[in-house]
Amino acid sequence: MGITGIFLITFLIVHCGVNALIFFNDGGILFTKAAHFMGTNWLIRTMEIVLFAGIIWHIVQALVLTLQNQKARPVQYAVVNGTANSKWYSRWMGLLGTLILIFLILHLNHFWVDSRITGIDHPPIIIEGHEYDNLYAEMKDVFENPIVVIIYVLAMFSLAYHLLHGFQSAFQSLGLNHKKYTSLIKAVGFWFSIIVPFVFALMPIAMYLGFVK
Amino acid sequence: MSGNMNLTLKVWKQRNKEERGKFETYSVKDISPDMSFLEMFDVLNEQLIAEGKDPIAFDHDCREGICGMCSMYINGRPHGPLQGVTTCQLHMRSFKDGDIIVVEPWRSAAFPVIKDLAVDRSSFDRIMAAGGFVSVNTGNARDANSILIPKDDADDAFNAAACIGCGACVAACKNSSAMLFVSAKVSQLALLPQGKVEAKTRVEKMVAQMDAEGFGNCTNTYACEAECPKNISVENIARMNREFIAAKLS
Ligand code: HEM
Ligand code: SF4
Numbered sequence A: 001m002g003i004t005g006i007f008l009i010t011f012l013i014v015h016c017g018v019n020a021l022i023f024f025n026d027g028g029i030l031f032t033k034a035a036h037f038m039g040t041n042w043l044i045r046t047m048e049i050v051l052f053a054g055i056i057w058h059i060v061q062a063l064v065l066t067l068q069n070q071k072a073r074p075v076q077y078a079v080v081n082g083t084a085n086s087k088w089y090s091r092w093m094g095l096l097g098t099l100i101l102i103f104l105i106l107h108l109n110h111f112w113v114d115s116r117i118t119g120i121d122h123p124p125i126i127i128e129g130h131e132y133d134n135l136y137a138e139m140k141d142v143f144e145n146p147i148v149v150i151i152y153v154l155a156m157f158s159l160a161y162h163l164l165h166g167f168q169s170a171f172q173s174l175g176l177n178h179k180k181y182t183s184l185i186k187a188v189g190f191w192f193s194i195i196v197p198f199v200f201a202l203m204p205i206a207m208y209l210g211f212v213k
Numbered sequence B: 001m002s003g004n005m006n007l008t009l010k011v012w013k014q015r016n017k018e019e020r021g022k023f024e025t026y027s028v029k030d031i032s033p034d035m036s037f038l039e040m041f042d043v044l045n046e047q048l049i050a051e052g053k054d055p056i057a058f059d060h061d062c063r064e065g066i067c068g069m070c071s072m073y074i075n076g077r078p079h080g081p082l083q084g085v086t087t088c089q090l091h092m093r094s095f096k097d098g099d100i101i102v103v104e105p106w107r108s109a110a111f112p113v114i115k116d117l118a119v120d121r122s123s124f125d126r127i128m129a130a131g132g133f134v135s136v137n138t139g140n141a142r143d144a145n146s147i148l149i150p151k152d153d154a155d156d157a158f159n160a161a162a163c164i165g166c167g168a169c170v171a172a173c174k175n176s177s178a179m180l181f182v183s184a185k186v187s188q189l190a191l192l193p194q195g196k197v198e199a200k201t202r203v204e205k206m207v208a209q210m211d212a213e214g215f216g217n218c219t220n221t222y223a224c225e226a227e228c229p230k231n232i233s234v235e236n237i238a239r240m241n242r243e244f245i246a247a248k249l250s
């Protein structure tokens, strides 16, 4: 879980970084170029396969762990005061992860299926004489629907809490706990878990409200 | 006496390993706030014996927080509402008149109920027997200062050695994981020169036995550390993970 988790975290950095280019508010020129690079570079395309494998492996590990853990306590307690000894999101990782998965399916359906499989139903965008897939227009389309915007924002709350536990947990699982560095890992994990989902959530909001044109 | 309280207790009664148990409700009267939780149970058991009923089986020995026997899951927490204490160190002043107190045994596949609140923790003994020792041929005791050990390591080893094997970490963990216990027992030896010799095989064998006993997997909720009566740190779990990964890779 730790290794696949950290791998998915590195994916988030790249994904969030590329998408944040829309905030340059240049009609999507920088974003389009970056997306084109990501969609055509062979290394990135290979990593895409590794990414899907990573997500599936992460989920398989989660399922196996959860089943084993349920077997480890066949008779449940009548009264459990979990709040007294642990954070709620550390106990609800499975649920948070499932919400992320539901979001992921919706999200892939919005963008990945169109751009990689069925093709985008917008005419290509022309930058400096070159034609590029117009994912930017697709994005604006998708985020015209307020329901979609709300779902994206809520999903980022799930992601934030999943990371809030997961980031530091991954390091602990890998045995990386140190008198000096653990507080640093925890601080970086905390801010990562807030900033990345926040920047992601800003994208649909900014497009819906017309801040990004 | 003023300040004494009347309480309702809902206690798990289970005749033996095989039979399904259920909660029984009891009331106790005039309990002094200065009694320990176990003394309150003694009062209840005297009462039950006088009434010709079956007293409640519960484990206890030292009654001073060092043997680790007094396993009781009280109102949803191992050893009750306080941190850093065992049930025998919990006093009735932590409760108030009219309270309803629910008392359950440790619940884990690896800790089967023997009777009522008493559970079989011999799974911990088997983990220890698998590698929780240093095999040396003893001779004369050497001068303690002839082996130099950094103070930090000595302190960490000592703190890990404070584990009394009570099983509250398992009881508290939503996954019934025994990682805090096993990591404390791995660490108390792995940190010291005498223990380093067998560190690799020790961690492999103890973890294998832990898994064989049917304990769950750690997901780092850290409930164990919060509930441990000896405040054993989850740093030990990271150390054990580190030792384990290193052992598997080498
Ligand atoms: C797609 C659906 C997902 C499901 C069903 C899921 C489920 C889980 C579960 C049950 C855990 C176990 C709790 C633990 O070990 O701490 C976990 C841990 C974790 N998850 Fe996810 N997750 C999903 C997506 C993600 C994503 C997208 C990321 C990346 C940002 C991520 C990052 C992590 C990390 C870093 C951990 C901690 C690993 C560890 O402690 O060993 N997860 N996940
Ligand atoms: S680690 Fe703490 S809670 Fe677990 S057995 Fe040892 S003393 Fe008890």
Ligand code: FES
Pocket: B059, B060, B061, B062, B063, B064, B065, B066, B067, B068, B069, B070, B086, B087, B088, B089
């Ligand atoms: S009876 Fe020994 S620790 Fe409680």
